[in-house]
Each structure stands twice: as structure tokens, then as C-alpha cells.
Amino acid sequence: MTNEKKRIEEIYHLALEKKNRKERSDYLDSACGNDSKLRASVEGLLQAHDKAGNFLEVPPFDPDVTLDTSPLTEGPGTNIGNYKLLEQIGEGGMAVVYMAEQKKPIRRKVALKIIKLGMDTKEVMDTKEVTARFEVERQALAMMEHPNIAKVLDAGTTNTGRPYFVMELVKGVSITDYCDKNKLTTKERLDLFISVCNAVQHAHQKGIIHRDIKPSNVMITLRDGKPVPKVIDFGIAKATSQRLT
Incomplete structure (x- = not known):
């Protein structure tokens, strides 16, 4: 992790500890000074964290929206x-x-x-x-x-x-397909699952909620012949279902 990212993360976590918006704003004034780029990065993370905080109470999609099955105009070659x-x-x-x-x-x-x-x-x-x-x-x-x-x-x-x-x-297959096709033992399956849990925990520590963990969103790719789980589509459901306030 770069020094810049470490600084952003440190300020972000300390800002989360503030009791109210005024304390948070005062802290950012002090911590970021005149560095507008640094402040924008931290405030972006804080906004994402605040949005994720009430995800259980927010419907995953606008109930008034009806999905349209019309074909996309974008396609191969676009x-x-x-x-x-x-x-x-x-x-x-x-x-x-x-x-x-x-x-x-x-x-x-x-x-x-x-x-x-x-x-x-x-x-x-x-x-x-x-x-x-x-x-x-x-x-x-x-x-x-x-x-x-x-x-x-x-x-x-x-x-x-x-x-x-x-x-x-x-490039790979879903975690369940990989386990079944390769007839993994219980221990081998748990080893892969632990890696997935570590990834989800890492995201939660950053204030990111996946909201759609399922086998098709956990792919197994091979690196030097060894299976490596990859969690995909982080935050996309949240990004498309919640309005800015």
C-alpha cells in the first residue's frame, strides 16, 4: 500500500470515530489542511460508509422500477x-x-x-x-x-x-463448480472458504458491503497451478440501488 493510501485510510478511520458531523468536519479541516484531493478521497470513503450503514433497511431496488427486457444498443465492437x-x-x-x-x-x-x-x-x-x-x-x-x-x-x-x-x-469457474469438478476434500474446501471470508472482512474494514455473496460471485482462478478465490462485483448492487442524499 502506498504512503498516500495509508494516510487516506488512517484519516478515514479516525474520522469515523467522531461523534457527529461537526466534529468530523473539524477533524478533516485539521488533518487534511489545504490538500483538497486528500480531503475529497477521505470524504468519498466516508460517504460510502454512511450509505452502507443502513443497507439492511433499504430495499435492494426501487420498487417502482420495472425492468425492461429491450435489447442493449451496446454490443461487441462498440x-x-x-x-x-x-x-x-x-x-x-x-x-x-x-x-x-x-x-x-x-x-x-x-x-x-x-x-x-x-x-x-x-x-x-x-x-x-x-x-x-x-x-x-x-x-x-x-x-x-x-x-x-x-x-x-x-x-x-x-x-x-x-x-x-x-x-x-x-478467468475461472465458480467456487462450487471448481470444488465439485476437482473433488476437493472438506479441508481443501474450507481453505478456499477462509480466503473468501478474509476478503469479505477486508472489505468490511473499508466500509464496503458486498450484498450479493453467492457462488457465481466467487471465482476460482489458477496461479502457479494453485487455486485462488476471487470475489467479484463488490459494491455494485449498493451503487446502483441507493440514491445520494
Whole structure:
């Protein structure tokens, strides 16, 4: 972890201990001084933490929103910012995931997830609001550095107003499929599960709530021939279901 990230994390945790908003603001004035970039990073994490605090009381999605099954206009060959969609690699009730190629500042393969119609910017919240909310989430996710968490690299809104996330591309199979196909023993399964628990704990310490832990969101990839669990889609459900206040 860089010195800058350590400083952000230290200020963030100390700010959480303050009793009210005024004490927190006074502390940030003192700790951050005139460093507006540092303060913005810390405040982004604090906002994400505050949003996560009441996630059990907030419905996962707006009950007035009806999902639309109309096809996406984006597809293989489409350019979204610095990314070119290559092929669809997954689809759920709310989003489609593509393998994409990042063109700059470096060339690499990534996973890009686009929200479907019915959960897009125009129906859930206005473009400015969703962009701001995604930026808060992106800053929080950027703080996580754990070998068992698939890193979120970028986020934004397409030209058609759809929110999207760019994530580390994890090539593998779900944790349950891997365990069954390789006939792992109970101990071997528990070893993998402990790694998943450590990843979730790391996220919780950063104020991030996954809200959708399930086998399909825990992938197993091989590194030097050894299985490595990767938790994917951290914070996405929360980022798309809660309004900024």
C-alpha cells in the first residue's frame, strides 16, 4: 500500500470515530489542511460508509422500477470510452458483462459490466446523481488491496446513459463448480472458504458491503497451478440501488 493510501485510510478511520458531523468536519479541516484531493478521497470513503450503514433497511431496488427486457444498443465492437467490447461473457437480471479491451493508457483485457434497461440512469436517477454515486463507490473500491478481491478499475456512464463498471478480468469457474469438478476434500474446501471470508472482512474494514455473496460471485482462478478465490462485483448492487442524499 502506498504512503498516500495509508494516510487516506488512517484519516478515514479516525474520522469515523467522531461523534457527529461537526466534529468530523473539524477533524478533516485539521488533518487534511489545504490538500483538497486528500480531503475529497477521505470524504468519498466516508460517504460510502454512511450509505452502507443502513443497507439492511433499504430495499435492494426501487420498487417502482420495472425492468425492461429491450435489447442493449451496446454490443461487441462498440467503443465505450477507452474500452472496446469484444464478446459477451455473462448476463444477469440487471446487467450484461463483456470482455473488453482497454486501449489506453495501457492495453489489456478487462471485464465491463453494463446495466440493462429498466435499471439505467434515466429510470433510476439522473445522470449527474448516478455518476457522483458511482464515483463515491469507485473511490471506496480503489482502497481495497486484497489478493482475493477482483479489483474494480473504472466506472462511468455510456453515451446512451447507462452506468457501467470496469473490473479485473477473472478467468475461472465458480467456487462450487471448481470444488465439485476437482473433488476437493472438506479441508481443501474450507481453505478456499477462509480466503473468501478474509476478503469479505477486508472489505468490511473499508466500509464496503458486498450484498450479493453467492457462488457465481466467487471465482476460482489458477496461479502457479494453485487455486485462488476471487470475489467479484463488490459494491455494485449498493451503487446502483441507493440514491445520494
